[in-house]
Amino acid sequence: MSRPPVARENVLDAFESILIDKGERFATMDATAKAAGVSKGGLLYHFASKQALEEGLLARLDLLVQEDLDAIASAKEGVVAYFLRSSTTSGTPVDRAIVAATRLAQGGDAAANASLRGIREQWADLIRPHVRDATALDLVLLVSDGLYYNAALDGSGVAGPVPQASDLEALIALVKVAARD
């Protein structure tokens, strides 16, 4: 922990970017090394196998999510609003990590799947006290899932059909009314 080598982080960044921009099939060791500006041997010094590389991504995801949970919990505008808004800001490190993990999970990576399931549970625990009942919680989480689903489909390409700016505010307002006591 403490201070991970720069090159190691660069490799993770490159791996994550390829996953987001091109998809799981294109996120090979070769392509990752090239994008990170190192040789395959250089990459393998930091991550001894493809699985180690995937685990590295998931470990970093976990760190980012823990920070994000704190930010959600202490949001002045309210937990639900902040949570939904952060589900569409698809440029933050944590959002990128989630989309990358989603792509790994769809490829068949069981660990990525478990990570995403765990994150969703943590979100649920955080939001539950702020909504009326279990149905309202389902609503909030499913809208967030939907936002991430679209982010994952669009990669970092052209903007998808997901609401932005004022439309997003209107959506958040609607969900808040429907979900809150």
Added chain:
Amino acid sequence: MSRPPVARENVLDAFESILIDKGERFATMDATAKAAGVSKGGLLYHFASKQALEEGLLARLDLLVQEDLDAIASAKEGVVAYFLRSSTTSGTPVDRAIVAATRLAQGGDAAANASLRGIREQWADLIRPHVRDATALDLVLLVSDGLYYNAALDGSGVAGPVPQASDLEALIALVKVAARD
């Protein structure tokens, strides 16, 4: 069209099943041929390349979606309710095809991505007249996206965190109230 060979359909079924059950990485030509009970050569007679196999899946998806759109449009219980309910029934042919296409899209298949985007637009056009405004439409579509996202994460394995049975009915009721005129 008219009457596609049985073996061809078997191959598509096998390919789809592997995508759903194990993920895109495991859906190789070899694994597909084995699961379909044919040799690799036999498979290649029907689909001359991996891309042709993927296109075959997407072509079938398109057929199933057209049928599904008719069913949604004529649903007695209402378009929104039927649409949401059918977004969780993850066992119908059309739902399986959507989840399989989602996995291809996440792998980096541009055609699968375009198909899913087109389907979402068709859903939007169908539902738009039945909801209050653009925000309500966003809400309905995002909840559906969320349901599919969870279906795609869970594959056909153990039941995920998505509401079922009476919880689902409550959710549908909540969305209807929030979305309708």
Added chain:
DNA sequence: GTCTATAAAAAGATAGAC
């Protein structure tokens, strides 16, 4: 239409120099 055998390419991983 389906098979076996085989080629060709891509991906993951090892060895050892620097």
Added chain:
DNA sequence: GTCTATCTTTTTATAGAC
């Protein structure tokens, strides 16, 4: 820590018999 070179395995695709 990073590199090049090489090996192994996997995956896609071809050729041709039946």
